[in-house]
Amino acid sequence: MNSTAENSMSPEQSFQIINDMIGRARKNYNSTISFYLLLWGMILVISPWLDHGLKLMGVEYHFLVWILLAAAGVIIGVIHGIQLGKNKQAPSILDKVVLAIWISCSVSFFLMFILQFAGYLKGPEFFLISGIGCFASGWILKFKPLQIGGLSFWIITPIFYLFPEYWKELMTLGILIGYVYPGIALRKHVKNAK
Numbered sequence: 001m002n003s004t005a006e007n008s009m010s011p012e013q014s015f016q017i018i019n020d021m022i023g024r025a026r027k028n029y030n031s032t033i034s035f036y037l038l039l040w041g042m043i044l045v046i047s048p049w050l051d052h053g054l055k056l057m058g059v060e061y062h063f064l065v066w067i068l069l070a071a072a073g074v075i076i077g078v079i080h081g082i083q084l085g086k087n088k089q090a091p092s093i094l095d096k097v098v099l100a101i102w103i104s105c106s107v108s109f110f111l112m113f114i115l116q117f118a119g120y121l122k123g124p125e126f127f128l129i130s131g132i133g134c135f136a137s138g139w140i141l142k143f144k145p146l147q148i149g150g151l152s153f154w155i156i157t158p159i160f161y162l163f164p165e166y167w168k169e170l171m172t173l174g175i176l177i178g179y180v181y182p183g184i185a186l187r188k189h190v191k192n193a194k
Helices: 003-008 011-056 064-087 093-117 125-140 144-162 164-193
Strands: none
Touching (some): 011 064, 093 125, 144 164
16 A cells, blocks of 8 residues: 555544445345344244144144244245345455354354254253344444344343243243344334435
């Protein structure tokens, strides 16, 4: 880089470039993240209640609703991701960082899902990973609802162990605060930015 150009850039200009980069990343990811937060939010709000209802009705394999809805979510998510990939411009470094966070969380979710069905996990541990994804993305994109969502997942996790009989209610509350609220807020943010 030219030494004259380095000397001519003020700290304020450097800060503005960083803020512009964050703004572009936020704009790129707002509609994408909101879609996935709302998709998985709805799946995870419906699943425990549908499972419970099927169990009360005497359906033997009531727990399969989790697998079926998760599979539907993965298929819908992959199709949506492929469509977005065709229309998207070159990703910025912040785009790549946020994507890496959520890919890491998704792999962790998949492994934890297998461990849970094998009987090694009880379930609330998923909220710890969700907290990382939401809080880190919210911090990078400077979006408070995602940060609040991440914090809510971390706060609710130990409460699961204190009150296990209320797991459906706690899960619903956590998902509504952690995924659905930020998803709706991101969607509104995108509409207001147009």
